[in-house]
Amino acid sequence: xxxxxxxxxxxxxxxxxxxxxxxxxxxxxxxxxxxxxxxxxxxxxxxxxxxxxxxxxxxxxxxxxxxxxxxxxxxxxxxxxxxxxxxxxxxxxxxxxxxxxxxxxxxxxxxxxxxxxxxxxxxxxxxxxxxxxxxxxxxxxxxxxxxxxxxxxxxxxxxxxxxxxxxxxxxxxxxxxxxxxxxxxxxxxxxxxxxxxxxxxxxxxxxxxxxxxxxxxxxxxxxxxxxxxxxxxxxxxxxxxxxxxxxxxxxxxxxxxxxxxxxxxxxxxxxxxxxxxxxxxxxxxxxxxxxxxxxxxxxxxxxxxxxxxxxxxxxxxxxxxxxxxxxxxxxxxxxxxxxxxxxxxxxxxxxxxxxxxxxxxxxxxxxxxxxxxxxxxxxxxxxxxxxxxxxxxxxxxxxxxxxxxxxxxxxxxxxxxxxxxxxxxxxxxxxxxxxxxxxxxxxxxxxxxxxxxxxxxxxxxxxxxxxxxxxxxxxxxxxxxxxxxxxxx
Numbered sequence: 001x002x003x004x005x006x007x008x009x010x011x012x013x014x015x016x017x018x019x020x021x022x023x024x025x026x027x028x029x030x031x032x033x034x035x036x037x038x039x040x041x042x043x044x045x046x047x048x049x050x051x052x053x054x055x056x057x058x059x060x061x062x063x064x065x066x067x068x069x070x071x072x073x074x075x076x077x078x079x080x081x082x083x084x085x086x087x088x089x090x091x092x093x094x095x096x097x098x099x100x101x102x103x104x105x106x107x108x109x110x111x112x113x114x115x116x117x118x119x120x121x122x123x124x125x126x127x128x129x130x131x132x133x134x135x136x137x138x139x140x141x142x143x144x145x146x147x148x149x150x151x152x153x154x155x156x157x158x159x160x161x162x163x164x165x166x167x168x169x170x171x172x173x174x175x176x177x178x179x180x181x182x183x184x185x186x187x188x189x190x191x192x193x194x195x196x197x198x199x200x201x202x203x204x205x206x207x208x209x210x211x212x213x214x215x216x217x218x219x220x221x222x223x224x225x226x227x228x229x230x231x232x233x234x235x236x237x238x239x240x241x242x243x244x245x246x247x248x249x250x251x252x253x254x255x256x257x258x259x260x261x262x263x264x265x266x267x268x269x270x271x272x273x274x275x276x277x278x279x280x281x282x283x284x285x286x287x288x289x290x291x292x293x294x295x296x297x298x299x300x301x302x303x304x305x306x307x308x309x310x311x312x313x314x315x316x317x318x319x320x321x322x323x324x325x326x327x328x329x330x331x332x333x334x335x336x337x338x339x340x341x342x343x344x345x346x347x348x349x350x351x352x353x354x355x356x357x358x359x360x361x362x363x364x365x366x367x368x369x370x371x372x373x374x375x376x377x378x379x380x381x382x383x384x385x386x387x388x389x390x391x392x393x394x395x396x397x398x399x400x401x402x403x404x405x406x407x408x409x410x411x412x413x414x415x416x417x418x419x420x421x422x423x424x425x426x427x428x429x430x431x432x433x434x435x436x437x438x439x440x441x442x443x444x445x446x447x448x449x450x451x452x453x454x455x456x457x458x459x460x461x462x463x464x465x466x467x468x469x470x471x472x473x474x475x476x477x478x479x480x481x482x483x484x485x486x487x488x489x
Contacts, residue, residue, distance in 0.1 A: 038121050045117040052110035063102055067094075135174040139183045141477050144283045145436065149190040158434060158480045165194045165201035169208060176211060184215035206236045213245065222253040278401055278442050285440035285447045286476035292445030297326055306333075325446045328470045330458045337453055342430045346484060349390035391485045399475040401442055405460040405467045421461065425471075428455040429485060436479030444470050450483060 074081040082088050126134075142152065155162035172187035192208045195201060209232040217225035226249040232242045276290070284290035301323035307314040320334035404422045427439065429450040439448045439456070448456050460471050475485075 034124075035126065038124055042118060042121055045114045049111055049114035056105060056108060056110060059105060060102065132174055132178075135171050136178070137477070138171065139175060139180070141436070141479055142183075142186075144286050144477050145479055146287065149186045150193070153190050153194070163190075165191050165199050165203050168194065169201075169203045172208075172211060172215075176215065181215040181218040184211060185219065188212035188215060206232055206239065209235070210239075210241065213242075217245075217249065220256075222249055222256050225249055226253060281442040281445070282401055282440060282474050282476075285442060285445065286436065286438055288438075288447065290445055291447055293325070300326060324448050324456060325441070325444070327444065328441070328458050328468055330441075330446065330448060330456055332448070332451075333455045333457065334451075335453055336455045337428055337430070339453070342452070342484070345390060346392075346430065350392070392483070401472050401474040403460070403467065403469070403472055405471075407467055421465075423461050424457065424459045426455060426457050427485060429453070431482055431484040433478055433483050434481035436476050437481065437483045438476045439473055440476055441471065441473045443472050450485075 074087070082091070138152070141147065142149070147157075149168070151157065153163040153168055168187050168191035172184050172191060175181075175183035175187060188208050188211045191203065192205065192212060195203070195205050195208065209228055213225045213228035213232065216228065226246070229242050229245050229249060232239060233246065236242070276284075281290060303320070303322045305318035306321040307318040319336065322332045322334065324330040324332050404425045406421050429452055431450065432452045433450045437450050439450075440446065458471055460468060462468055475483075
């Protein structure tokens with residue numbers, strides 16, 4: 001009971017903060033689930049509108065069929081038909097009254113309920129930033145886990161959600177707008193492949209080829225750009241931009257081949273083996289590759305029951321402790337937070353999630369960054385001398401390599417949080433993750449995987465107060481699933 005109250009206190013103590021109610025949906029799976037309920041409500045409203053329209057059309061159709069039969073009879077002998085005074089009266093009645101009623105029926109606006117609901121819900125819709133953020137997250141996952149476009153587009157991932165030509169084209173367009181020609185090429189190629197296979201689409205091949213040829217040209221493959229431009233012109237010989245590009249690409253290709261021939265004549269210098277770039281090591285570790293723990297070092301890692309040197313609180317119920325890494329020393333605590341406690345923390349934190357921030361190394365001001373994709377809820381517990389942060393990672397949610405401590409040139413790193421430097425990090429895993437989501441340490445080749453109910457701990461500072469640079473770490477993108485974490489620093 002004491003332990004449970006401690007957790008509630010930890011979260012409740014930060015209820016005073018006023019956080020934005022709507023921004024960056026894509027950074028939190030927790031917030032995106034609300035959008036599913038919004039869409040479900042809109043679908044119900046749309047179906048009601050369709051039913052009302054179908055009923056209206058049914059009445060109009062019945063009226064038209066009745067008059068069609070009547071007109072056919074009348075036109076056989078118009079004068080004889082109108083010689084019957086009842087027919088004459090009914091004709092006057094129809095034209096003076098009933099056609100007016102029909103006009104009112106046709107003009108009757110059945111969309112008011114749907115439009116009103118749509119307008120009301122629109123204020124909660126994602127923004128262009130959300131759509132772009134979700135697209136970038138998907139591209140990031142594709143790179144980190146080396147997923148080819150066809151695997152993603154055909155839905156060959158857990159959840160089985162295939163993509164249309166329009167989906168692929170939109171991803172390519174977003175990459176294009178971000179001057180990311182590599183991903184523009186990948187997704188325009190996929191859109192073209194699906195069109196070639198016969199998929200029906202509002203997007204045409206000419207438009208796709210226009211984007212694709214230019215993206216490939218920007219990456220230096222003039223030969224292929226020229227081939228695609230010729231294919232475009234076969235479909236649309238009058239395409240103005242393609243005709244201009246054809247001559248330009250041909251000219252540039254001649255110059256490129258000359259330059260390549262000259263470079264081939266030069267002697268190649270022997271290069272020294274380059275260290276693996278941090279970004280590449282980060283992505284390798286996220287895929288479970290490149291882990292550097294040797295068997296000899298592995299044998300020095302142990303599991304134990306931890307009682308904190310005989311502390312009375314832990315004598316009867318010691319904590320399960322497992323060594324994860326030796327340098328820096330990273331330890332995992334098992335069954336350290338219960339399912340009930342996790343759900344309570346999430347319940348309290350979810351309404352107050354906002355886009356996670358980083359500390360500007362120059363000003364110390366907290367600001368968002370494109371390399372940190374999650375939403376968090378931060379609390380300062382002065383009497384406990386810890387800072388609590390609850391994070392929910394969204395589509396492709398990640399946090400690229402960083403330090404948890406402030407370096408010497410960052411004296412005001414945590415000024416806005418009102419804390420000193422971060423001595424240690426205590427990271428709770430509040431969910432299992434189906435794929436991805438590891439915490440990795442690129443400098444030392446370590447990887448720690450999420451496991452619900454556990455927590456990992458490491459020191460960021462040496463006893464001298466100097467920062468331990470080997471603790472530079474990152475949160476890998478969540479490929480499949482929903483990652484909740486809680487950081488206590």
